[in-house]
Amino acid sequence: xxxxxxxxxxxxxxxxxxxxxxxxxxxxxxxxxxxxxxxxxxxxxxxxxxxxxxxxxxxxxxxxxxxxxxxxxxxxxxxxxxxxxxxxxxxxxxxxxxxxxxxxxxxxxxxxxxxxxxxxxxxxxxxxxxxxxxxxxxxxxxxxxxxxxxxxxxxxxxxxxxxxxxxxxxxxxxxxxxxxxxxxxxxxxxxxxxxxxxxxxxxxxxxxxxxxxxxxxxxxxxxxxxxxxxxxxxxxxxxxxxxxxxxxxxxxxxxxxxxxxxxxxxxxxxxxxxxxxxxxxxxxxxxxxxxxxxxxxxxxxxxxxxxxxxxxxxxxxxxxxxxxxxxxxxxxxxxxxxxxxxxxxxx
Numbered sequence: 001x002x003x004x005x006x007x008x009x010x011x012x013x014x015x016x017x018x019x020x021x022x023x024x025x026x027x028x029x030x031x032x033x034x035x036x037x038x039x040x041x042x043x044x045x046x047x048x049x050x051x052x053x054x055x056x057x058x059x060x061x062x063x064x065x066x067x068x069x070x071x072x073x074x075x076x077x078x079x080x081x082x083x084x085x086x087x088x089x090x091x092x093x094x095x096x097x098x099x100x101x102x103x104x105x106x107x108x109x110x111x112x113x114x115x116x117x118x119x120x121x122x123x124x125x126x127x128x129x130x131x132x133x134x135x136x137x138x139x140x141x142x143x144x145x146x147x148x149x150x151x152x153x154x155x156x157x158x159x160x161x162x163x164x165x166x167x168x169x170x171x172x173x174x175x176x177x178x179x180x181x182x183x184x185x186x187x188x189x190x191x192x193x194x195x196x197x198x199x200x201x202x203x204x205x206x207x208x209x210x211x212x213x214x215x216x217x218x219x220x221x222x223x224x225x226x227x228x229x230x231x232x233x234x235x236x237x238x239x240x241x242x243x244x245x246x247x248x249x250x251x252x253x254x255x256x257x258x259x260x261x262x263x264x265x266x267x268x269x270x271x272x273x274x275x276x277x278x279x280x281x282x283x284x285x286x287x288x289x290x291x292x293x294x295x296x297x298x299x300x301x302x303x304x305x306x307x308x309x310x311x312x313x314x315x316x317x318x319x320x321x322x323x324x325x326x327x328x329x330x331x332x333x334x335x336x337x338x339x340x341x342x343x344x345x346x347x
Contacts, residue, residue: 006087007033032075033084036092041101042108050076057092057101057108058083071107157181180216256280300330305347311338322347 003010009026012019036055044059046066055075058066065081066074073084073092088105101108119126124135141148154161154177162176162184174186174194182201186194198213206221214228227234236245249257258278277285286293302323311318316335322328330341338347 028077028082029084032077032082033073033086033090036073036090037095038092039094040096041094041099046074046081052076152176182212182216308338308347312336 007029009029010022012022016022031053032055038055038057040056042057042059044062044066046056046064047054053075055073058069058072058074060070062068062070069083071086073086073090074081075084076082086103086108088103090103092101092103092108093099094101099110102111103109119128119131121133122136124133126133141150152161152163158179160176160178162174162178164171165173165175170188170192171194172188174184176184178184178186180199180201182199184199185197187197188194196216198211199216200209200211201216201218202208203210203218203221208221208224210218210223211225212218212228213226215226218226220226236247238245244260246258246260248255249259256279258276260276260278275287276283277287282295284294284296286295300319300321303320304324305322306324308320308322311333312335314320314333316333318333320331320338322331322338322340327340327342331338331347332341333339339345340347
């Protein structure tokens, strides 16, 4: 055998003269085909002013000095181009793109990477549960031209697709679809047990979107918010020393009603805030520590004498308007019978 099996480099013969020439040609070939780096992936036209030793992957339709050498590796040496037929497995670094090309026996291609990696850790060690693990001060996922969406996919309704927030690997909160169809927010109590804070759901009958607090079963399919609790339902607190706490009721963008405490100078006689119910921009009812004030007439439903409720059940002090059965007018319960306000006689 006169040449090497892979690169076809000539062997030096025992009785060969000018061995240095053969050795120089072999070194020149090695310089061309080892650690290949080219400016671009491929080109059909030789550069006008190539540098000494510059290499190039020739394209499919070469011209000029490259004619007839499609797909070959060219190197500029001593003022001329030398050509090498690539072999299967040769690797080439493309300087302009930073890519790696491999010759498959017919053409130069980007190598095919494995379809998946079982575990991947960035500055951390991944495991069979946390198969993607990142240890970093921040993590950025950005768009490519317009939007960017992060998808969490679960197998079924009873499974979880959630974001879990932890402190020193102890769970503090969970947000997402946690074994339900709705969006759920959970927070941990002092014992570390997750409790549901609220859930957003679509009513199964009406299809209306609802926020449910303290329950997973809505009562009214038209209520956008339902709060269920065995104790205090909600607290509204104003931290500022002045002003008040208000809850407004609007219809088609116009405020029609208002419940306020201590707003607009409304105070008890002793200076503490009073509760005010306002309608159509006018105060209607004032409730303070020792009395209730009405700025509108109080109308009681008229009751027939034969339809009076039980006085004991109604309770002492209950008022009704009697519309039949003797003297018509206001009556009150003394805890056992109904009596007329006018003369204190029993009904």
